[in-house]
Amino acid sequence: MASFPRTLRLTTCLPRQSGLGYTSIQLQAARTKWKASSSLPRADISIPPRLRTATTTQRRWAATDNRTQITPPSSNPDEIPPATYSPPTTGVISRLPPSWIAYAELIRLDKPAGTYYLFLPCLFSTLLAASLATPITSPLTVLSTGALFFAGALVMRGAGCTINDLWDRNLDPHVERTRLRPIARGAITVNRAIPFLGLQLFTGLAILLQFPSQCFFYATPSLVLVTLYPLAKRITTYPQFVLGLTFSWGAIMGFPALGIDLLTNTSALASAACLYGSCVAWTLIYDMIYAYQDIRDDAKVGILSIARTHEANAKQFLAAVSAVQVGLLAGAGYFAEAGMVYYFLACGGAGATLDHMIREVKLDDVADCASWFRRGAWATGGVISGGMFLDCLANYFGVYGPKKNVAAEGDVVAVE
Structure with missing residues (x-):
């Protein structure tokens, strides 16, 4: 069974040891190129389970307009769990113009x-x-x-x-x-x-x-x-x-x-x-x-x-x-x-x-x-x-x- 090609991983991917994975855009580009260049049947194209999980979750995060993705999930229990950023709704800085908050x-x-x-x-x-x-x-x-x-x-x-x-x-x-x-x-x-x-x-x-x-x-x-x-x-x-x-x-x-x-x-x-x-x-x-x-x-x-x-x-x-x-x-x-x-x-x-x-x-x-x-x-x-x-x-x-x-x-x- 074909494995996910290493040559298709984009250079912007973060290192594995940091607990950060691949973005859905990178995975989709990799799938498209692999399918077009491979003579193997579609069923033989394999994506590791960790990447499939990350893609599904990242799509769910992308559907939330006011949230910024920080880290995708990791199977390693020692890694920091996923986090999202939401603009403040209380306090002094919540009253500032959006461009000033950061x-x-x-x-x-x-x-x-x-x-x-x-x-x-x-x-x-x-x-x-x-x-x-x-x-x-x-x-x-x-x-x-x-x-x-x-x-x-x-x-x-x-x-x-x-x-x-x-x-x-x-x-x-x-x-x-x-x-x-x-x-x-x-x-x-x-x-x-x-x-x-x-x-x-x-x-x-x-x-x-x-x-x-x-x-x-x-x-x-x-x-x-x-x-x-x-x-x-x-x-x-x-x-x-x-x-x-x-x-x-x-x-x-x-x-x-x-x-x-x-x-x-x-x-x-x-x-x-x-x-x-x-x-x-x-x-x-x-x-x-x-x-x-x-x-x-x-x-x-x-x-x-x-x-x-x-x-x-x-x-x-x-x-x-x-x-x-x-x-x-x-x-x-x-x-x-x-x-x-x-x-x-x-x-x-x-x-x-x-x-x-x-x-x-x-x-x-x-x-x-x-x-x-x-x-x-x-x-x-x-x-x-x-x-x-x-x-x-x-x-x-x-x-x-x-x-x-x-x-x-x-x-x-x-x-x-």
Whole structure:
């Protein structure tokens, strides 16, 4: 009996090991050519059962107007099951014009937790630096500076997602959580994603130029980390550390944003360094929990992660890193001359929320990991911000007593 000719398989077919099969158009073209060129009776033309099943299913998918085929079925139980994409019907992006939806999904506009995690270190540093500024920064200035940082976080997080998806465009289709991303499913081509990335970066630059000029020089090195983070998943078992270095950069930016030169004020530099380290540790915690959503798929496609590295002692590792985070947060307050409100609410609250999260999270439950990742932003991040803001108000209104305003290291210019 004749077999399906290998020479008729079109070059666009995806590899067998990926679990993806042949399209109905390719199969129909192959049948037509084979029938025309073969002298065998029609009954002798054989198509493997797997291909017949795939063809039938693909025709059924094609009949659905608003769905995009992602993967045909596979007889291998280890492969990712078939998936289809349907446009969102709820949420912010469902109200956008249809041509904008893929770009909104690319920058994760419907998943704001990442924006919050990028913004919060900026807010921490702004609140911590407010009491070190000369004169002490007013609460209104702190809020307006924070709003500007939020706009920058929204844009730059989107740019980071675009860069990540460009790097991972050949990996995302094989991971269940990411296979419906716009570039992975073909809704946005590389040739369109790159100009869109350029637009995002120029928008981020426009926001950055609204800050004092020295902020430009402090912010520029972070672009290298934004670009290289997706590569870290291929070369190190601790890519979350690289992500922490990237997402925590805002822990430095609040000081120059309020006019504090870190190169001449050693107390501010020490405070910023401790805060930066604390935020890096926090990133390891929440992104390790996030990584547990993909731990099985990561193992299949060779993506490295801290979740895979510490799978045997995950919660012990998370607890140890939490202790480091809270300790460095306390160090940041010490060098910034923070008051008791800071230590009790910001540091104590951070320790309590982290302990609760680590105890309660079910690392073998994808939905639970995703839920705690989202809640962690404003559970831990919110209590730190609240403690810092109240401490900032206490300093501003003199609750802790007269405070010295220092223009340069050791140079006292005023006493309130």
